[in-house]
Each structure stands twice: as structure tokens, then as C-alpha cells.
Amino acid sequence: SQQGEEDPQALSIQEGENATMNCSYKTSINNLQWYRQNSGRGLVHLILIRSNEREKHSGRLRVTLDTSKKSSSLLITASRAADTASYFCATDATGTASKLTFGTGTRLQVTL
């Protein structure tokens, strides 16, 4: 399977704390994307980082990419209860015509 791995599988933190999720993948990529999914809902695109980029920010989100280690991390700073969701990384592998391969996901629970 080419599916990526994410860790941790589940993460529980208190509001205001930072949350870090990691993603590892197996192939060469064009880009890596992070998505959020609330229970039983569709996916919301968070951020896209290209293979020639090492770090990207968007609001409270910070994504890093290390292509030598085939890994990425998503940091959510000053978390809020509304951040409670599942987070997936997805890789657009080289030569796959934009097909995304999703990681196993991290379930984040932010408590008050």
C-alpha cells in the first residue's frame, strides 16, 4: 500500500495548547496537502506545500516538509474547541496525474 502514515492516531489537548501532527509518505511527490474532516462531513482544504518548499504558514497553521525524510508536520497553535476534527495529509505523487493518496489521519480532540 502506498498510503501514508500519520501519528499520533489520536491526540487530546486542552484549548490554548499547540497540536502537532506528523505525516510520513513513501514516494516522490509534487506537493503535499493537509485536510480537516469533521465527523461525517466532507474535507476542508487547509494548506498545500510544494516539494520545493520547506515551510508554509496560514493563520494558526504551520506546515513543514522534509522531502529527504519523506515527512511533513502540521502545527496548530493556540488550539480551540472548534479545531476538534480528523486531520489528513494527502500526497500528490510524481507522475500520478494529481491523484491524492491519503494518510491514515489523526483524530484531534480539543477540550475546554
Place this chain on the structure above:
Amino acid sequence: GAVVSQHPSWVICKSGTSVKIECRSLDFQATTMFWYRQFPKQSLMLMATSNEGSKATYEQGVEKDKFLINHASLTLSTLTVTSAHPEDSSFYICSAKGFTDTQYFGPGTRLTVL
């Protein structure tokens, strides 16, 4: 931002019947649409890729005669689950991609086959 809709959001059907799910890009032209399947508490698995006006490309293990995909226009793709059985019960999600690298996802359709 780019919006993708799916209809219906949920459907219950009897075993042996066919179900059609629509995926529409509302404010952009989707050169490519993708169909995914997701089981409870699991990740998304790509079923097929469709480009407007051409036949869909199915992933290994996905029966093309079972899951019929039509991408008739730049804003609409349909997935028809033919002769549905209980094991086809799942959450089906589409995504659409325009001229950028970002895929935008629909809200999903929950199919329950009795």
C-alpha cells in the same frame, strides 16, 4: 473559495437497486473529478479519476461495471452504484480540481443499502 456540492447527502436503498450520486463544482470548472470511498474511522480510498468527456480511470480492485462514472461537463460528474448490496454501504466523497493543484471536496454522500 471553490465550492463542490454533492447530492444526495444521504440515501437508503434496497439491495439490488441502483443509486446515482451527483458531484458539482459550483464556481469553477473542474477539469478532473475524483471519487473516494471512506469507511467509518478510516481514511479515504480513491476509487476513480474522471476527466470531462473521457472515460474514467479506475483504481485497482474497483469494479468499473459496479461503479459507473460519467463526467459529462466541466461542472458535473456522477457516480452510479449499480445493483447495490449491503457491502457497498459507505461514505462516498467526490473532489474536483481545476487549473490549480488543490482538490476541493464535496460534503459526501452516506449510502446505506438494506
